[in-house]
Amino acid sequence: MSRMLVVERDAARRDGLVSALTNAGFRAKAVSLAEVAGQLASHRVELLLVGDGDLRLLDDLPRNGDEFTVPVLTLIDLGNVSGILASLSAGASGFLSRDSSSEQIVAKVKSLLRSVDPNDSDPHQITILGDGTLTERTYRLARLVEALEAVCDDIRTLQLRYEEEQLQRRKVEQALMESEAFYQSLVETLPMAMFRKDLQGHVTFANRLLCEAFCRPSEEIIGRTDYDFFPRDLAEKYRIDDRRVVETRQNFETTEEFQAQDGERRFTHVVKTPVYDASGNPVGVQGIFSDVTDKERAKIELSQTKTRLQAVLDAATQMSVIATDVNGLIDVFNTGAARMLGYTAEEMIGKQTPAIIHLESEVRKRGEEMSQQFGHSFQGIDVFVEYARRGQHEEREWTYVRKDGSHLTVNLIVTARRDRDGQIEGFLGIATDISARKKAEEAMRKAKEA
Structure with missing residues (x-):
């Protein structure tokens, strides 16, 4: 069974090489750079695999003329053309890309272990031009052809990669142009x-x-x-x-x-x-x-209209004008309402409903009457606004409760407030204090009975 030594700094790649060769039936052993000489002296080694991080080992290997006494296969980056040529010039039998698969490595090893092509036994003098300097090195023809083929393959790979990058660049540029055209169209329209x-x-x-x-x-x-x-x-x-x-x-x-x-x-x-x-x-x-x-301008006109309306409402000091939204929350409370009930507009607007100024028992009784009339339950704000919702207005006598707890009788008219589309946006209640009139009527009634 052929014995092989693997010299590779990368632990994962080193273990992978040993495993691949062992599975292929070879006796493979991972050794350090310092252990190579001892292994070569004490064992019959058929092949030496050297990673590109340890290529200086080639300078110290025993030779038989221009050849190493042990075939050497280097694992090297295909983009490192100078490294490939240097290893072949030093006497390496071949090379493989560091990214080669296990199958490719095993196939290459088997190829090297077979007999060397007799037509490739003579060295050839080649002059290589690099960085403006002429350098003479001796290569075996097959190795040089192999190196040049690998370089050509690498160039073809780079060419394909370049063409793909150019294609992607054109796509990006096209997308950018379309994006800019869309943006320009958007901002102009x-x-x-x-x-x-x-x-x-x-x-x-x-x-x-x-x-x-x-x-x-x-x-x-x-x-x-x-x-x-x-x-x-x-x-x-x-x-x-x-x-x-x-x-x-x-x-x-x-x-x-x-x-x-x-x-x-x-x-x-x-x-x-x-x-x-x-x-x-x-x-x-x-x-x-x-x-x-x-x-x-419409907002200014609306504000001015509201101001004028508020002035009219505030001038009506002898009547209470209270308006609510559709949920019954007070949003208008004029000066007449404040004088009549003792509350300020700040205490009522956006904070209270008309329930605060009504007798609960009176509201409940009216709700029962309406329930019998319409066939379903009425309570809260519904008691006051049901007729307004039906497009009518309702005029009734109610008892108002002042802030100090005293009572007064009012004549209350409730109507709906509608927007431009005719939809109900709230309700308006206008009340007049009829307490004095009610007292006079009661006095007249008692006088007639006397």
């Missing part, structure tokens, strides 16, 4: 003006709507700053906003009022976000803004 600025405040991008808003082509916007388009105090504010976005790395959103070039007062809704480079460092600010003048 958004119904909002969009811009980008660098850290110094220079505009680096402006979409079509921004150009239209500035009444200038992009060539007259790119590269300029806010100071070229706005009054200095406004430009300073915009720069402060930009720096805040970059320093905090948080979005900034606001609605701003400005005076257009035609002198009209207008409003814009602005959102600014930080822009980052591939390393995650902020490199500028991106912003979008849209004209919200109509919306802001």
